[in-house]
Each structure stands twice: as C-alpha cells, then as structure tokens.
Amino acid sequence: MAHIRRADVIVIGGGANGTSTAFHLATRGVRSVLLLERRHLGAGATGKSGSLVRMHYTNEAESRLAFESLKVFRDFRNVVGGDCGFEPIGFIQIVPPGYEAALARNVARQQRLGITTQAVTPDRLRDLLPGCRADDVGGAAWEPESGFADPNATTFAFAEAAQRLGATIETGSEVTRIVTEHDRVVGVETARGRVEAPVVVLVPGAWAAPLLGPLGLDFGLVPHRIQITIFRWPAGFTSRHCVVIDAIHHSWFRPEGGAATLIGVELGTGHADPDAFDEGVDPDFVALCRKALAARLPAFGEATMRGGWAGMIMMSADGRPIIDQIPSISGLYCMLGDSGTSFKTSPAIGCGLAEWIVDGKPSTVDLTPFRSTRFAEGQPWQDTDNYGLDRLTISR
Numbered sequence: 001m002a003h004i005r006r007a008d009v010i011v012i013g014g015g016a017n018g019t020s021t022a023f024h025l026a027t028r029g030v031r032s033v034l035l036l037e038r039r040h041l042g043a044g045a046t047g048k049s050g051s052l053v054r055m056h057y058t059n060e061a062e063s064r065l066a067f068e069s070l071k072v073f074r075d076f077r078n079v080v081g082g083d084c085g086f087e088p089i090g091f092i093q094i095v096p097p098g099y100e101a102a103l104a105r106n107v108a109r110q111q112r113l114g115i116t117t118q119a120v121t122p123d124r125l126r127d128l129l130p131g132c133r134a135d136d137v138g139g140a141a142w143e144p145e146s147g148f149a150d151p152n153a154t155t156f157a158f159a160e161a162a163q164r165l166g167a168t169i170e171t172g173s174e175v176t177r178i179v180t181e182h183d184r185v186v187g188v189e190t191a192r193g194r195v196e197a198p199v200v201v202l203v204p205g206a207w208a209a210p211l212l213g214p215l216g217l218d219f220g221l222v223p224h225r226i227q228i229t230i231f232r233w234p235a236g237f238t239s240r241h242c243v244v245i246d247a248i249h250h251s252w253f254r255p256e257g258g259a260a261t262l263i264g265v266e267l268g269t270g271h272a273d274p275d276a277f278d279e280g281v282d283p284d285f286v287a288l289c290r291k292a293l294a295a296r297l298p299a300f301g302e303a304t305m306r307g308g309w310a311g312m313i314m315m316s317a318d319g320r321p322i323i324d325q326i327p328s329i330s331g332l333y334c335m336l337g338d339s340g341t342s343f344k345t346s347p348a349i350g351c352g353l354a355e356w357i358v359d360g361k362p363s364t365v366d367l368t369p370f371r372s373t374r375f376a377e378g379q380p381w382q383d384t385d386n387y388g389l390d391r392l393t394i395s396r
Helices: 016-027 060-074 100-113 122-128 151-164 209-215 283-296 298-302 346-359
Strands: 009-012 033-036 091-095 118-120 139-143 168-170 175-181 184-190 193-196 199-202 222-232 243-246 251-256 260-265 305-315 322-325 332-336
Touching: 009 016, 009 175, 009 184, 016 033, 016 151, 016 346, 033 151, 060 100, 060 346, 091 100, 091 122, 100 118, 100 139, 118 122, 122 139, 151 168, 151 346, 175 209, 184 199, 199 346, 222 283, 243 283, 251 283, 260 283, 283 298, 283 305, 322 346, 332 346
Parallel strands: 009 033, 009 199, 033 168, 091 243, 199 332
Antiparallel strands: 091 139, 118 139, 175 184, 184 193, 222 260, 222 305, 243 251, 251 260, 322 332
C-alpha cells in the first residue's frame, strides 16, 4: 500500500503571503507545516511586485495591516531572519483638487493608529520630491518611515525562516484539488499524490479558479495582467526620489537601484489567462508610463526606457482582499483576490492566518472586514474617503 503523506497544515502558494503564513505557523509551534508551490517561490504576482511599503489607504483596516507589517519590515533581521531589502526612503500620496478633506480624514485615521504621517502643502511637496510639478495637486500626505522592499528577498527569507523552524517547502508541486469530506478539508491532491491534512490555507494568487470551482466557491475573482516599466534617469537627474502614488495620473513610481525608476499605471487587462500571458511589457504601455511619469517629474519626458515586465494578479469584485476561514468548508482558510496590494501587508496577513488556525481567532488585526461572505451579504467594500475611484488599486 502506498504511503500516504500527512501534514498538520498545508499552505498552497509560495509567494510573500504563503511563505509568511508558513513562517508564522511554524513560529507558533505548528509542527508539520507543508507549503506547496506549483512553480518556484515568488513565481506569481510577488516576484513581479512593485513592492511598495506604504501605510496610506482610504480605510483603517488595510492601514492597520500595513502598519503591523511595517513593524516586521523595519526589524526583519531580528523578527524573521535574513534580508527583505526594505528601504525607508519615504512615501508620498498625491490627490487631485477636491479631495483635500478626504486626505485629511485618512491621515488623521492613520495617525490614531500610530502611523507617522502628515498632510503637506504643494510647496512642501516640491521640497520632498525635487523637480516635481505641483500646480495640479489638491493635497499630499508624507510618510517618512515608509518606502519599498525586495519582494523576492522577502519571500525567500520567510521561506528559509519557516524551514529553520521545521516547515517543509516543496516547489514544482502543483495542487490539483482540495479534498473535502462532509464539508471539511481532509487534504489535497498533487501530481505526486495525495497529502492528508485537516487544515489548508489557499494563497494561490491568480491561479485560484481551478481549486475554488470544484468546491462550489465563486467570489467573483478576475485575473488581471499588470505591467511595470523601468526608465533610466535622464541626464542631470541625480536625486533618488521617494516612493509616490499619484492619484491624479493613476500611477505609482519608485526608484530602482541607483539610477532608474519603476512605474506602473493602472489598471491592467482583465480576464487574461494566468497560464498563457505575455511576461513582457506592451509598447503602448511604455508610452503611457512615460507620459504619466513626465507629468509629475517633467525631466522624465527625455528618459530612456530600460525594460519592463508583466505579472498576474487576482482582482476581487471590490478590489479588496478576501482573508477568511471559509464558513461552508471547515478547515479551509484563504487569502484571495488581493488585487495586487498585499505584498506590503504579507507579514500581518500571515500572522493573522496563523493566529486564526492556532488560537481560533486572529488577534493582531481584526480580519472581519475581509470576510468572504461580504458579497453574498450585499455589502461589498466601499471607502467613503476615496480619491475618485473606489476600486482603484494603484500600489503593487
């Protein structure tokens, strides 16, 4: 008789959130944690992430996740081990005229959580972002302690730390089915055979559909192809600028290395096939990025394009993640439809899921707003203090 493998918890997906969850489970004493990744670590959205680490959201729940995660990024070597490549070069949120009051309310909300942030004038914006155009700006918020990290280094470090604590990580191991009996999880099927487990954490990014469908779960998730372009700094541009989300030009950008800038302009192409998409960047997207970047930093109108890439994210119906223990299937936990924003929150999401599994409820952050049932309840997420497009998620 073939040997049936067993684990206490199986994590499906080897991105930042999957490896964070495995690490936090192992930290909390779960002895047999098995992470299964269909390709290699960081093969999905994580590896293609713009990896912004910013606290500014238009709702408290996501800001709280980001702030708890910032505490980990800032002390990563001591908390996790290894290097996450975090660079606290500062972050600016720019909003159009007419949204100054909404920005002020969001900043006040974040300050109450303990986040270091403040609203700044257009004149101060010019000091913080030298060479920028500010005459079209309604308002801006400045976070001096935020910045960006290295998404692959973060993922690898979480994975290595999990392994040091006894977790098993298997790449090139695709899960083909989540096995249930009497509405509870009993294991998974893989190309290498079945693995039994009473708990499964589903964190598969854009590859969720084949695993959710057979369970009768439909959360209205749509895979999106998202692109990023890199520009060499133009002649005479020597200031390593901070991270920026520009709600006027629907873009985000940050420095990369010593003399280049990454930029993304939203939003991507829906219903792209996660198993057959072009990982390169489209020529018309490059032009769009150059236009958006030059609109804020005019010197970049003469910048040389140095490359780019595309990745796959999974959009939820309201643009916010689904983080839950699925009520209809005992033992099934998930982080789905993060819409490209969950690299920066992956430390707190992994911690929350581990608390839920081990303690019976998450305690670091209340995950109720992210419940899977909000759509069936007719209560999709809406942010009152948004900046013109409630669903826009322009941070990778």
